[in-house]
Amino acid sequence: TQWQTIKTYSEILFERQDQIAKITINRPQVRNAFTPDTIQEMIEAFNYCRDDSSIGIIILTGQGDLAFCSGGDQNVRGNGGYVGKDHIARLNVLDLQHLIRIIPKPVIAMVRGWSVGGGNILQLVCDLTIAADNAKFMQTGPKVGSFDAGYGSAYLARVIGHKRAKEVWFLCHPYTAQEAYQMGWVNKVVPLADVEQETLAWCHEILQKSPTALRFIKAAMNADTDGLAGLQQIAGDSTMLFYESPEAKEGRDAYLQKRQPDFNKFPKFP
């Protein structure tokens, strides 16, 4: 498989092949732990994918076989969050979680090795997860003086159930790929050597489908879990489609032509 660099960053790799973009956390020396700068680069890359209409699907992964992501880099954990080059303490991974949720294209996590803490929540908020058979999933917050009481808890409970989600957070045990699969935490487990090939196969199959249909499916599931913010998204998608209709264009054109709109000619469907 041939990946072409979209843009060079210091803490991530950002590549594409055809309609598939791949964002790779590239800090293997710390098991792909993130700093606010790593997250800022990822936010920029995801926004690029959102805006580029020739990109249909995004893979999120970590460099190397040992880890997807080990969460916040504890070396730069300050007092109110993690501290990057600008010396400001931030929890900007929460912005990235939200962006992954609202980007109207499928996002697939490709997990090799450890998926831990805030890194495991990034995996959780991706639409699908393909795990290598060496993947291990773990929350550590209560061990290291942290917690994610947002998507990391409430959405985790939606995905794997309340009893399991509480167990994950109260005990902080590691779970194998197979155990995660049984919980519905990941979609498929494959041998480590096959994980990229399998992820690409899923991407190619999804890319054959109607992008607008996929967009509404994703938005509908968000609407169910994200309350008014989720509803706003699916509402925005409806507006996007409506703007393409003669009825909406009549409203715009009448305004610009300083005349009364004639909406009577449009059918009132059952």
Ligand code: 1HA
């Ligand atoms: O909870 C939140 C948030 C909550 C709300 C809002 C925002 C949040 C943002 C982030 C987070 C968090 O992510 S809290 C959880 C932080 N992460 C951890 O507690 C995981 C710590 N690491 C580990 O448990 C283990 O390293 C590991 C299970 C991932 C891997 O174990 P392994 O394979 O035995 O490797 P190990 O030798 O432990 O690690 C290799 C190197 O990577 C070590 O450095 P070295 O001794 O070679 O110098 C290790 O210190 C480093 N490393 C690994 N993970 C991290 C790390 N360094 C800094 N931060 C890390 N997270």
